[in-house]
Amino acid sequence: MKISIVGCGYVGTVTGVCFADFGHDIIFYDIDGKKLDLLARGEAPIYEPSLDGLIRKNREHLVTTPDLTAAVRDTDITFVCVGTPSRQDGSIDLAYILSAGATIGEGLQEMPGFHSIIVKSTVFPGSTEGPVRSVIEQESGKQAFVDFGLGSNPEFLREGNAVRDFCEPDRIVLGTGDTRTARMLGNLYASFTCPKIETSIRTAEMIKYASNAFLATKISFANEIGNLAKKLGIDSEEVFAGVGLDSRIGPAFFRTGIGFGGSCFPKDVRALIAGAGGHGEDLHVLHAALRVNEDQPLRLFRLIQARIPDLKGRRIGILGLAFKPDTDDVRESRAIPIVRALLDAGADIIAYDPLAMENFAALFPQIDYAPSARAVLSADAVLITTEWEEFEHLDYSGATVIDGRRIAAASRTAEIYEGVCW
Ligand SMILES: NC(=O)c1ccc[n+]([C@@H]2O[C@H](COP(=O)([O-])OP(=O)(O)OC[C@H]3O[C@@H](n4cnc5c(N)ncnc54)[C@H](O)[C@@H]3O)[C@@H](O)[C@H]2O)c1
Numbered sequence: 001m002k003i004s005i006v007g008c009g010y011v012g013t014v015t016g017v018c019f020a021d022f023g024h025d026i027i028f029y030d031i032d033g034k035k036l037d038l039l040a041r042g043e044a045p046i047y048e049p050s051l052d053g054l055i056r057k058n059r060e061h062l063v064t065t066p067d068l069t070a071a072v073r074d075t076d077i078t079f080v081c082v083g084t085p086s087r088q089d090g091s092i093d094l095a096y097i098l099s100a101g102a103t104i105g106e107g108l109q110e111m112p113g114f115h116s117i118i119v120k121s122t123v124f125p126g127s128t129e130g131p132v133r134s135v136i137e138q139e140s141g142k143q144a145f146v147d148f149g150l151g152s153n154p155e156f157l158r159e160g161n162a163v164r165d166f167c168e169p170d171r172i173v174l175g176t177g178d179t180r181t182a183r184m185l186g187n188l189y190a191s192f193t194c195p196k197i198e199t200s201i202r203t204a205e206m207i208k209y210a211s212n213a214f215l216a217t218k219i220s221f222a223n224e225i226g227n228l229a230k231k232l233g234i235d236s237e238e239v240f241a242g243v244g245l246d247s248r249i250g251p252a253f254f255r256t257g258i259g260f261g262g263s264c265f266p267k268d269v270r271a272l273i274a275g276a277g278g279h280g281e282d283l284h285v286l287h288a289a290l291r292v293n294e295d296q297p298l299r300l301f302r303l304i305q306a307r308i309p310d311l312k313g314r315r316i317g318i319l320g321l322a323f324k325p326d327t328d329d330v331r332e333s334r335a336i337p338i339v340r341a342l343l344d345a346g347a348d349i350i351a352y353d354p355l356a357m358e359n360f361a362a363l364f365p366q367i368d369y370a371p372s373a374r375a376v377l378s379a380d381a382v383l384i385t386t387e388w389e390e391f392e393h394l395d396y397s398g399a400t401v402i403d404g405r406r407i408a409a410a411s412r413t414a415e416i417y418e419g420v421c422w
């Protein structure tokens with residue numbers, strides 16, 4: 001099949017490259033010419049383990065274009081993978097997707113054949129059949145579900161594990177409103193053996209939001225119980241090992257610590273709350289999940305403050321800046337509020353991350369960045385904010401460590417050690 005990919009970030013690049021590996025021909029388009037240049041040179045525009053090798057392997061199936069209208073005309077199906085950020089009030093900002101939709105509509109104008117547009121970006125239920133459909137119909141002069149197809153195929157990949165998650169998903173959700181699009185998506189995913197949910201477009205959109213909101217809530221729930229468990233002298237890891245064995249609950253996403261960051265959970269929970277408000281529904285559980293999540297990193301800060309009440313001029317080390325290991329992404333990283341609080345208290349910060357220092361320095365140019373994790377350990381105290389594997393291989397002897405992510409080596413070897421909820 002010939003596929004256009006609009007938006008070459010984490011989702012678009014991984015989707016295009018993985019579909020190419022299944023034998024399809026891909027045309028990438030992005031408004032960011034630098035990303036297209038990198039892809040044209042056979043390089044990944046984002047960091048994701050194993051992606052470079054897949055790009056090299058499938059180069060003859062991967063092309064880039066600066067002209068989205070031509071890409072639409074030359075392909076059978078377009079996947080929209082652009083960003084859907086939060087507005088100031090938390091609601092979803094559809095500006096990128098509507099702008100992409102308008103150009104796709106132009107491309108459809110003189111297209112004789114049938115083409116389907118599939119929204120892979122995470123959008124509030126009703127967005128695809130509402131504003132996205134309207135803009136495409138307006139620009140193309142054609143009718144959705146009759147002259148062109150429309151669908152929702154939300155993506156569930158995790159950064160750092162994206163290729164595996166895409167190729168071996170737990171399920172595939174296919175939301176469609178016309179049989180031709182349903183058939184096309186069915187063919188595209190025919191070789192995937194996981195369960196496939198064929199549903200309406202708005203149900204597909206809601207499955208994505210509900211999944212992220214549930215996982216985010218699970219983490220906040222674990223953190224809240226973890227905070228109490230610590231006060232009671234109970235190890236939260238043991239608690240959730242026990243709780244997770246209940247097959248109705250499951251063990252995943254029970255790691256306690258400084259909470260969830262990244263480009264999805266905080267943004268999507270905020271968007272669901274804001275969107276629900278527009279329908280007269282107040283999502284109390286999700287409000288609470290966000291509140292707990294905002295306080296978890298500040299707990300880490302309060303623990304260091306309890307040990308060093310006057311942080312002014314004191315050297316504080318930070319281990320980990322990425323929002324999770326195996327990525328250079330710092331969007332909504334839990335290290336951000338911690339660094340902010342430390343700077344407000346006058347601390348002198350030295351930080352290290354194996355991949356994310358450049359991205360973090362764009363936000364915080366005023367702090368020091370260390371050449372190695374070891375170089376951070378001589379600070380007056382060290383805060384661990386991301387659970388990178390290499391932090392498990394350090395000797396923390398002599399260091400005071402306040403741990404937000406439960407690094408066993410630190411608990412074994414640090415001179416003074418405390419965990420945020422253990
Ligand atoms: N990152 C993830 O792990 C993940 C997983 C599942 C779903 N999602 C969702 O997928 C969507 C994309 O996320 P991402 O992390 O890949 O974003 P990203 O920021 O990494 O990439 C988005 C890309 O879209 C491009 N873009 C913006 N407007 C455009 C336009 N009009 N035309 C063409 N390109 C345009 C940007 O330049 C950028 O390269 C979001 O809705 C997100 O919530 C993300």
Ligand SMILES: O=c1ccn([C@@H]2O[C@H](COP(=O)(O)OP(=O)(O)O[C@H]3O[C@H](CO)[C@@H](O)[C@H](O)[C@H]3O)[C@@H](O)[C@H]2O)c(=O)[nH]1
Nearest residue numbers: 155156157158159219253254255259260261262264323324
């Ligand atoms: O038990 C846990 C698990 C995760 N986290 C934190 O939660 C955040 C998100 O982690 P993860 O879900 O692994 O990464 P993402 O790449 O943000 O992936 C999430 O968001 C994507 C975008 O929507 C979805 O596609 C994925 O299914 C969903 O897991 C990170 O800060 C983690 O440190 C915890 O604190 N405890």
